[in-house]
Structure formats: structure tokens, C-alpha cells
Amino acid sequence: MSLLYPxxxxxxxxxxxxxxxxxxxxxxxxxxxxELMLNAVNLNLVAFDAxxxxxxxxxxxxxxxxxxxxxxxxxxxxxIVLALFRAVRTVDVDEVGR
Amino acid sequence: MxxxxxxxxxxxxxxxxxxxxxxxxxxxxxxxxxxxxxTGPDGGPPLPSLSPDLxxxxxxxxxxxxxxxxxxxxxxxxxxxxxxxxxxxxxALVIVLFLIAMIAVVGTTNLWVLLVGWEVMGLCxxxxxxxxxxxxxxxxxxxxxxxxxxxxxxxxxxAIIVIGETYGTYDIVGAQVAQSxxxxxxxxxxxxxxxxxxxxxxxxxxxxxxxxxxxxxxxITALIHAATxxxxxxxxxxxxxxxxxxSQVVLTAMAVVAAITMLMGALFxxxxxxxxxxxxxxxxxxxxxxxxxxxxxxxEAGTDxxxxxxxxxxxxxxxxxxxxxxVGSSALSSMGGLRRRMPVTFWTMxxxxxxxxxxxxxxxxxxxxxxxxxxxxxxxGDRGLAAGTAWVLLVVALVTTFVTAAYATRLWVLTFFxxxxxxxxxxxxxxxxxxxxxxxxxxxxxxxxxxxxxxVGQPLHLGTGLLSTVIAVAxxxxxxxxxRRGSTLAxxxxxxxxxxxxxxxxxxxxxxxxxxxSRVVVELDREVVDVYPRGGESLAATxxxxxxxxxxxxxxxYATVLAVGVVMLVVIGVVVx
Amino acid sequence: xxxxxxVFVVLSVLAAGSALLAMTSRQLVHAALWLVVxxxxxxxxxxxxxxxxxxxxxxxxxxxxxxxxxIFALMLTRQGRExxxxxxxEVTGNRWIAAVLGVVAAVGLGxxxxxxxxxxxxxxxxxxxxxxxxxxxxxxxxxxxEILSGVLLAALVGAIVLSRSGSDR
Numbered sequence: 005m006s007l008l009y010p011x012x013x014x015x016x017x018x019x020x021x022x023x024x025x026x027x028x029x030x031x032x033x034x035x036x037x038x039e040l041m042l043n044a045v046n047l048n049l050v051a052f053d054a055x056x057x058x059x060x061x062x063x064x065x066x067x068x069x070x071x072x073x074x075x076x077x078x079x080x081x082x083x084i085v086l087a088l089f090r091a092v093r094t095v096d097v098d099e100v101g102r
Numbered sequence: 103m104x105x106x107x108x109x110x111x112x113x114x115x116x117x118x119x120x121x122x123x124x125x126x127x128x129x130x131x132x133x134x135x136x137x138x139x140x141t142g143p144d145g146g147p148p149l150p151s152l153s154p155d156l157x158x159x160x161x162x163x164x165x166x167x168x169x170x171x172x173x174x175x176x177x178x179x180x181x182x183x184x185x186x187x188x189x190x191x192x193x194a195l196v197i198v199l200f201l202i203a204m205i206a207v208v209g210t211t212n213l214w215v216l217l218v219g220w221e222v223m224g225l226c227x228x229x230x231x232x233x234x235x236x237x238x239x240x241x242x243x244x245x246x247x248x249x250x251x252x253x254x255x256x257x258x259x260x261a262i263i264v265i266g267e268t269y270g271t272y273d274i275v276g277a278q279v280a281q282s283x284x285x286x287x288x289x290x291x292x293x294x295x296x297x298x299x300x301x302x303x304x305x306x307x308x309x310x311x312x313x314x315x316x317x318x319x320x321x322i323t324a325l326i327h328a329a330t331x332x333x334x335x336x337x338x339x340x341x342x343x344x345x346x347x348x349s350q351v352v353l354t355a356m357a358v359v360a361a362i363t364m365l366m367g368a369l370f371x372x373x374x375x376x377x378x379x380x381x382x383x384x385x386x387x388x389x390x391x392x393x394x395x396x397x398x399x400x401x402e403a404g405t406d407x408x409x410x411x412x413x414x415x416x417x418x419x420x421x422x423x424x425x426x427x428x429v430g431s432s433a434l435s436s437m438g439g440l441r442r443r444m445p446v447t448f449w450t451m452x453x454x455x456x457x458x459x460x461x462x463x464x465x466x467x468x469x470x471x472x473x474x475x476x477x478x479x480x481x482x483g484d485r486g487l488a489a490g491t492a493w494v495l496l497v498v499a500l501v502t503t504f505v506t507a508a509y510a511t512r513l514w515v516l517t518f519f520x521x522x523x524x525x526x527x528x529x530x531x532x533x534x535x536x537x538x539x540x541x542x543x544x545x546x547x548x549x550x551x552x553x554x555x556x557x558v559g560q561p562l563h564l565g566t567g568l569l570s571t572v573i574a575v576a577x578x579x580x581x582x583x584x585x586r587r588g589s590t591l592a593x594x595x596x597x598x599x600x601x602x603x604x605x606x607x608x609x610x611x612x613x614x615x616x617x618x619x620s621r622v623v624v625e626l627d628r629e630v631v632d633v634y635p636r637g638g639e640s641l642a643a644t645x646x647x648x649x650x651x652x653x654x655x656x657x658x659x660y661a662t663v664l665a666v667g668v669v670m671l672v673v674i675g676v677v678v679x
Numbered sequence: 680x681x682x683x684x685x686v687f688v689v690l691s692v693l694a695a696g697s698a699l700l701a702m703t704s705r706q707l708v709h710a711a712l713w714l715v716v717x718x719x720x721x722x723x724x725x726x727x728x729x730x731x732x733x734x735x736x737x738x739x740x741x742x743x744x745x746x747x748x749x750i751f752a753l754m755l756t757r758q759g760r761e762x763x764x765x766x767x768x769e770v771t772g773n774r775w776i777a778a779v780l781g782v783v784a785a786v787g788l789g790x791x792x793x794x795x796x797x798x799x800x801x802x803x804x805x806x807x808x809x810x811x812x813x814x815x816x817x818x819x820x821x822x823x824x825e826i827l828s829g830v831l832l833a834a835l836v837g838a839i840v841l842s843r844s845g846s847d848r
Contacts, residue, residue: 005683007799010728011792013691017698017717019785024702026662026777027770032752033707034658036714039745040698043721046737050807054728055796057805061815064807067733068816071740072827076834078745082752083841089756097657098771662773665780672787 010051017044031088031095035081042074106181109194113177116201117170124163165208165337165405168412169330171552173201175545176325179420182541183427184319193233197325200226204330208337213262213272216338220258220302223331224251230326231318240317250311254301254335261294265345278344285348292346295339296356303335303389306363313370313382316432320378320423328385328419329412336392336408340401347399353487356397361498364390368505372512377422378432380513384458385415387502391473394495399486400476407473410465410556414457417549421451424538424546425517434516441518446543448518450550455514457553459507460574464553467571468560474499474570475563503570507577515585687727694720703770707753715746730807 017040024037046067053063089095177197184190203226206219225248232244266272268287269280299305304312315327326332339356346352367387374380388411395404424447425440426432441448457466477499480492487495537543652663694717701713718741725734805811816824 005681005687005727005801005803007796007801008793009684009687009691010724011796012789013694013721013724015785015788015792016691016695017721018788019781019783020695020698020702022665022784023774023777023781026658026665026780027774028702029771030707030753032749032756033702033710036710036749037702039714039741040702040717043718043741046733047721047724050725050728050730050733051801053807054730054801054803054805055799057802059805059815060819061805061807061812064730064733064812065815065820067730068736068812069823069827071733071736072831075740075745076831078748079838080834080841082748083838085752086755087841095756100657658771658773658777662776662780665784666776669780669783669787 007051007055010047014044014047014051017041017047029096029098031085031097031100032082034097035078035085038081039074039078042070042077046070106185106190106194109191109198110174110177110181112194112198113170113174113201116198117174120166120170120205124166162208164409165333166205168409169204169208170201172325172329172412172416172549173197173204175416175548176321176420179324179423179542179545180319180321182539183321183423187233189233193230193319196226196229197322200230200326200331204334207334211274213265213274213277216274217255217258217262220334220338221255223326223334224248224255224302227251227315227326227331230322231315233319233322234317237317243311243314243317247311247315250308251301253308254298257294257297257301258338261291261298261342264291264294265342274341281345285345288346288349289351291342292349292352293355295342295346296352296359299335299339299393300359301335302338303332303393304386305335305359305390305393306366309363309367309386312386313379316376316378316382320419320426323378323382324416324419324423327382328415332385332389333392333408333412336389336396336404339393339396340404343396343399343401347486350486350488353397353399354491356393357487357491357495360390360394360397361495362390363387364394364502365498365505368502368509372505372509375434376432377425377434377437377513377517378419380434380509381415381418381422384418384506384509385411387506388415388458391470391499391502394499395473395476397487398477398480398492398495400472400479403469403472403476406560407469410457410469410553413549413552413556414454414464414466417454417546417553418451418458420542420546420549421447421454424542427538427542434513437517439519444537446537446546450543450546451517452514453550453553455510459510459578460503460570461507461578462571463557465556465560466553467567468557468562470503471563471567471570472561474503474566478566500569500573504573504577507574508581511578511581515581519585683727687724690720690723690727693717694724707757708750711746711750711753714749715742718742718746728801729803729805732807732809732812735809 021037021040021042021044024040025034026037028034028037049063049067049070051063053061053067056063085095088100092100094100177194180190180194180197184193187193200223203219203222207216207223210216210219228244228248231247232240234240235244262272264287265277268291269277271277271280301308304310312327312332316323318327364387367383367385367390371380371383371387374383388407392404392407392411395401395407422432424444425437428440428444428447429436453464457464460467460470474496477492477496480487481489481496538546654660697713697716697720701710701717704710704713718737722734722737722742725731725737
């Protein structure tokens with residue numbers, strides 16, 4: 005299998021995630037954009053691991069770590085969003101700034 | 103009432119202390135130093151120092167006693183005259199402060215201490231003229247007095263610095279010792295001292311502040327603007343006389359100033375319609391007479407006349423205050439016929455007017471006679487002053503004697519005789535016009551007695567004495583005859599009534615000049631200097647508006663900027679590599 | 680192009696398309712559900728790249744935990760005015776800049792990978808089974824693994840503190 009397919013998919017997911025982070029008004033969906041970008045990174049890691057095929061499985065182990073960190077990040081992020089919502093009764097980033 | 107007498111008590115303590123100090127010196131001819139601290143007249147500390155030493159010699163002792171004596175009497179007088187004023191306390195305490203400053207000026211040997219006292223006196227004068235600050239006239243008079251005497255103070259500061267630089271000491275005695283070895287810069291020092299004297303003693307051309315200071319309380323006028331502060335100018339001239347005695351320029355200038363002021367003041371006093379203002383012009387004229395004595399080289403005669411004048415002019419002003427309290431105005435038109443209603447005031451002020459006119463048994467006659475004699479001696483031309491100048495000065499002084507006698511008689515007649523023509527607000531003398539209370543009449547009696555007592559032991563110069571007596575009697579007689587014939591004694595040519603428009607430079611020209619200059623400065627400040635702050639302000643505003651765009655409080659804008667930055671960095675990295 | 684590659688391309692199109700829908704959908708819950716599709720497709724991609732254990736973890740953690748959490752959060756933060764129409768503008772004013780940036784990032788990354796790894800192929804020599812990954816994790820990577828557990832604990836405590844601090848008041 006060509007290495008380019010997963011890499012190109014990863015690039016596309018990263019661009020879409022970036023757009024989501026920068027464009028969505030809802031803070032929860034901004035976090036979803038971040039998750040997408042992280043997934044693009046995971047895809048890269050796994051693809052290079054399969055291509056490089058070293059003994060330590062570096063790419064796949066790092067992917068595991070990234071998934072764990074992403075889970076932690078989404079937990080904290082959503083806690084912050086909920087605190088924000090309790091404080092100003094909105095999660096609209098445009099209105100929060102006002 | 104008791105609290106008011108407390109301030110009298112403070113003044114009395116001050117007077118007693120000074121008396122203990124000064125009375126033993128009266129008979130002595132030698133100079134006594136009262137050394138406070140370790141410094142002496144020679145071997146003093148390095149320059150400039152503020153030594154609290156006092157130097158007392160006979161003339162000083164007399165003036166100190168005059169100052170505290172009149173001050174004490176004025177305090178007693180004020181308990182009745184001004185006792186119910188809401189600001190009586192500050193009034194009484196400022197008088198005490200003034201007396202202390204006067205003692206410092208008269209007694210010190212240190213020029214800087216003298217300057218401090220001189221300034222404090224000016225400040226007290228300002229505060230007390232403006233005591234009734236509710237009235238705009240009093241405010242204006244106080245400000246004018248303060249500003250004009252400031253010019254004099256500038257002259258004094260310059261004089262002190264020049265003396266210090268010339269003789270290497272700021273000690274009066276030290277400077278005199280150094281001067282006797284090698285006189286230097288006599289003309290410069292003398293002219294600067296003359297500036298100081300002209301301002302403080304209200305001589306021509308800085309004379310206009312004294313009449314305008316009359317809105318102040320009358321006891322204050324008696325103390326500061328007749329007996330002590332204005333006389334301090336003359337005292338300074340006498341005290342520093344030795345330092346400029348060699349300069350004919352200074353003596354001539356002084357003589358010219360004295361001649362102009364003496365005649366002018368007497369003539370202005372004649373035309374006044376206000377008793378207090380007339381007495382103020384009279385003070386200007388008499389101060390000029392003292393200055394003339396200094397100019398002809400006899401400062402002793404000047405300080406003697408200062409003493410006598412201080413007593414009888416304080417008497418006249420305090421009497422004027424009694425009259426004002428009785429009729430409620432200081433205008434001559436509201437007076438007249440007060441002789442029977444106010445006998446004590448009448449008799450004491452009669453003594454005062456006699457001394458002013460220079461009639462025989464009073465102190466005023468003897469001291470004026472001494473001054474005239476000194477001028478007469480100077481006409482031989484070997485006393486520093488040119489003979490011609492001295493002759494002119496003598497003639498002017500004699501004319502002034504005539505005018506003085508005439509206006510003194512006029513004021514006396516208009517105040518106490520007649521039927522009270524047009525008197526009072528109701529046309530006749532009201533029932534409430536009566537003799538002043540004891541606290542006011544008492545000081546009058548004391549001063550009247552002093553007017554005669556001071557003539558004891560005064561030297562008599564037969565020639566000038568006879569001449570001046572004849573002239574003064576002629577002046578008195580002329581006015582009395584005119585009054586007997588029914589004249590209203592209101593002969594006042596227009597230039598004299600307008601005081602020769604000499605106030606105009608102060609009231610208009612300087613004002614206009616100052617206003618114009620200030621306007622230029624304001625424009626400069628606004629158009630030139632302010633450009634920098636305004637430019638800085640608009641620059642800062644522009645920058646912060648630009649920076650404020652970045653501070654949108656919107657997370658996504660920040661993230662966008664971040665992303666753009668990253669992309670640009672990558673692009674730059676790719677392009678460069 | 681063999682069968683594996685065909686399947687991979689199909690999954691890739693599915694993943695990219697559903698990701699696009701997730702990021703542009705006006706319905707918030709729909710967005711979350713589209714994300715499930717994306718994550719599932721990516722998990723399929725992992726399987727095709729011989730990383731089966733990662734694929735399961737992806738399904739378990741992302742699809743099972745993260746998306747559920749997100750849906751809960753969406754429901755908790757639902758605002759009154761969005762309930763009725765659901766058609767309010769869900770994107771901000773700078774979406775065009777965001778779109779340009781997204782395209783630039785994708786194209787840039789894609790161009791870089793094409794330039795760098797144009798002819799490379801994945802052979803599948805080492806299969807990422809649970810056994811082999813576990814072996815690597817607990818021998819070579821045990822220290823980072825333990826540190827990660829500390830990070831997770833800290834995140835847990837932080838999340839609890841954050842969500843409790845508001846309700847105390």
C-alpha cells in the first residue's frame with residue numbers, strides 16, 4: 005500500500021480540523037476540531053510506524069499516548085466550557101468576548 | 103474679653119523683655135553686642151550665616167522701644183476697636199509676629215536675618231491690610247502693597263549680595279569695619295539700598311501703595327504704615343549709611359527722591375477729602391523728610407525724627423480711628439463739630455497735629471528742627487552733597503513745612519470745628535457720636551504725653567528753629583484766617599486731586615504690559631510647547647487603537663493570528679531554504 | 680492498485696467527507712454524530728495499516744468515551760434560542776480566513792508529503808497486535824507510560840475542580 009494515502013488523508017483531516025477550530029462559534033465544536041487535528045496526527049504516526057517498522061513500535065505507542073492525552077484534554081476542555089457556561093450562560097465564543 | 107486681653111498680655115511680655123534689653127542702653131554711647139550662640143562680630147562663622155546676634159546701640163534701643171510701645175498700645179486699642187471681629191485672633195497674633203520681625207530687623211547685625219525680618223514684615227503688612235478681605239478694595243490694596251514692596255525687597259537682596267561679595271561678610275559691623283579700611287562699590291550698594299528704601303518707605307516713584315493700604319484696620323495703619331514698617335526703610339538707610347556715605351551720586355539721588363516726595367506728599371495731603379488718606383500722604387511726606395536727613399549726612403537726625411514721627415503719627419491714626427468709630431466713616435465731609443462730643447480725642451489729636459505742623463513744645467518741632475539744621479549745614483557743600491542740591495533741598499523742606507502746617511490745620515479744623523456741616527448719614531451729628539471707650543482713649547493719652555515728653559533733652563538750633571516756627575505759624579495762621587472767613591478749605595486743583603496721575607503706571611500701563619506679555623506666553627505655551635504633549639498623546643492614542651485591534655477578547659481571532667503566523671513562518675522557512 | 684488500497688481510499692473519502700460535514704453542520708448533535716463516522720473510518724484505516732490494537736483503542740476511547748462526553752456537553756450547554764430553529768449562524772465572521780487557512784494547511788502538508796514520500800510503500804512487516812504493542816509498551820516505554828498515568832490523574836483532578844468550583848457558589 006502506498007504511504008501517500010494515509011498521509012494525504014491526514015493532511016485533509018488536519019485542514020478540516022483547523023477550519024473547525026477557527027470558524028465554529030460553539031466552544032464544544034471548537035474542541036471537536038482539535039480532536040480532528042489530533043486524529044490526523046495519529047494517522048500520521050501509525051502510517052510512519054507501519055512504513056518504518058521498527059522493533060519498539062514507536063509510532064503506535066506514541067499514538068496510544070496521544071489518544072490518552074486527547075482524552076484528558078477533551079475532559080478538561082469540556083470542564084472549562086461547562087464552567088464558562090455556568091458563568092456567562094453561553095458557550096458562544098463571540099458573545100463570551102463581549 | 104479675657105481672651106482678647108490674653109493677646110495684649112503676650113505683647114506686653116514682649117514689650118517688657120525688649121525694655122529690659124533696651125532701656126539700659128538708652129544713655130550709653132558705646133555699642134553693645136548681645137551675643138546669642140558662639141559667634142561674635144569678628145571671627146564669625148563662614149558666609150553666609152544666620153547668626154542670631156543682636157546689636158544694640160542708643161538709636162536702636164529707642165526704635166525698639168517705639169516699636170513695642172506702639173505695638174502694645176495698638177493691641178490695647180484693638181481690643182475695643184476690633185474686638186468683636188470674628189478673625190480677631192489671627193489679627194492679634196499677626197501683630198505679635200510683626201513686632202518680632204521688627205525687632206529682628208532693627209536689632210540684628212546680620213544682613214540675612216535682616217532680610218528675613220524685612221520679608222516677614224512685608225507679609226504681615228499684606229495680611230493685615232487684607233484683614234477685611236471681604237472688601238475688594240482691601241484685597242486690591244493688600245496685593246498692591248505686597249507687589250510694590252517686592253521690588254524693594256529685590257533691591258535689598260541685591261544690596262545684601264553686593265555687600266557680601268564686596269566686603270566678604272554679611273555682618274553689618276564687619277562690613278563697616280572693612281569699609282573703613284577700604285571703601286568699595288559705594289555707589290552700587292547705595293543705589294540698591296535706595297531702591298529698598300524707596301519701596302518700603304513709599305517714596306517717589308513707588309509711593310502709591312501706601313495710600314491704597316488705608317482699607318486696612320486703622321490700628322494697623324497706625325502701627326505698620328505710620329510708626330514702624332515704613333520707617334524701617336529709613337532706618338535701613340541710616341543703618342547702612344556708612345557704606346555709601348562717600349558716593350555723591352547716591353546722596354544726590356536720595357536727596358532728589360526725598361525732595362520730590364516730601365513736597366508731593368504734603369500737597370496731596372492738602373487736597374484729600376478723606377482724613378485717613380490725608381494722614382497717609384502726610385506719612386509719605388514725613389518719611390521723605392527723614393530720608394532727606396540721611397541724604398545730607400545726618401542719619402541720627404533722621405532716626406530722631408523717625409521716633410518722634412512714629413509717636414505723633416500713631417497718635418493721629420489712632421485718633422482718626424476713634425473719630426471713624428464715632429461717625430462711621432473716614433470722609434472729612436461726615437466730620438466736623440466733634441470738639442465737644444469727643445474732648446479726649448480732640449485734645450490728644452490737637453497735640454498730634456501740633457507735632458505734625460512742627461509747633462514749639464512738641465517733639466515734632468525739635469526733630470524737624472534737627473533735620474532742617476542738618477540740611478542747612480550741608481549747604482556749605484563739604485558733606486558729600488553738592489551745595490546747590492542742598493540749597494534746593496532746604497528750600498523744598500521749608501516750603502513743605504509751610505504746606506504741612508497748612509494741611510495739619512485744615513484737617514484739624516475740618517474734623518473738630520464747624521457745626522458738623524453735612525455731617526453723618528442723617529445730615530446732623532447723631533446721638534451716638536460720643537467719646538471712644540477707655541481702651542481706645544487711654545493709648546491716645548499715653549501717646550500725647552509721649553509727644554511732649556520726647557522733646558525733653560532735644561537739641562535746639564536757634565536759626566532754623568526760628569525760621570521753621572515762623573513758617574509753620576504762617577501756615578497755621580493762613581488756614582485759620584481762611585476758615586474764619588468762611589472758606590471750606592477745599593482748594594484742590596485738578597492735577598493735585600488726581601494725585602498727578604502718578605498711579606497710572608501701576609494701575610494701567612504695567613497691567614496692560616503684564617496682560618499682553620501673559621497673553622503672548624499663553625499663546626506660546628498653547629501653540630508651541632503644547633504641540634509635543636498633544637502630539638505624544640495622539641501618537642499614543644493611534645498606537646493603542648492599533649494594538650486594541652489585536653486585543654479583541656475573542657479566542658478565535660487570537661487562534662487565527664497564531665495560525666497565520668505559523669503558516670507564514672513555514673512559507674518563509676521553505677522559501678529561504 | 681490492489682484491494683487494500685481501494686478500501687483505504689473509500690474509507691478516506693468517507694472520513695474526510697464526514698469530517699467536513701461535522702465541521703460545517705448547523706445541528707450540533709449532528710456534528711457530533713458525523714464525527715463518530717469520521718473516527719470510525721479512521722479506525723478502519725488503522726486496521727488497513729496493520730495497527731489493529733490502535734484501531735480498537737480508537738473505537739473504545741474516541742467513539743465510546745470522547746464523543747459521548749461531547750454529546751453530554753452539548754446537551755448541558757444548550758441555549759434557549761438555539762433549541763427552536765437550530766439555524767442560527769454556527770460559524771463566526773472570520774470563517775473565510777479560517778477556510779483559506781485550512782486549505783493552505785492541507786495543501787501545504789499534502790505537497791510536503793508528496794514531495795518527501797512519493798514512492799514509498801507500506802509493507803506490513805510488523806503487525807501491531809495487542810501482544811506486540813503490549814510488549815513494547817511494558818518494556819521500552821514503561822517509564823513514559825507511568826508518567827502518562829500521572830498526567831491523566833492530574834487531568835482528572837483538574838476536571839473535577841473545574842466543574843465543582845462553579846456549583847459551590
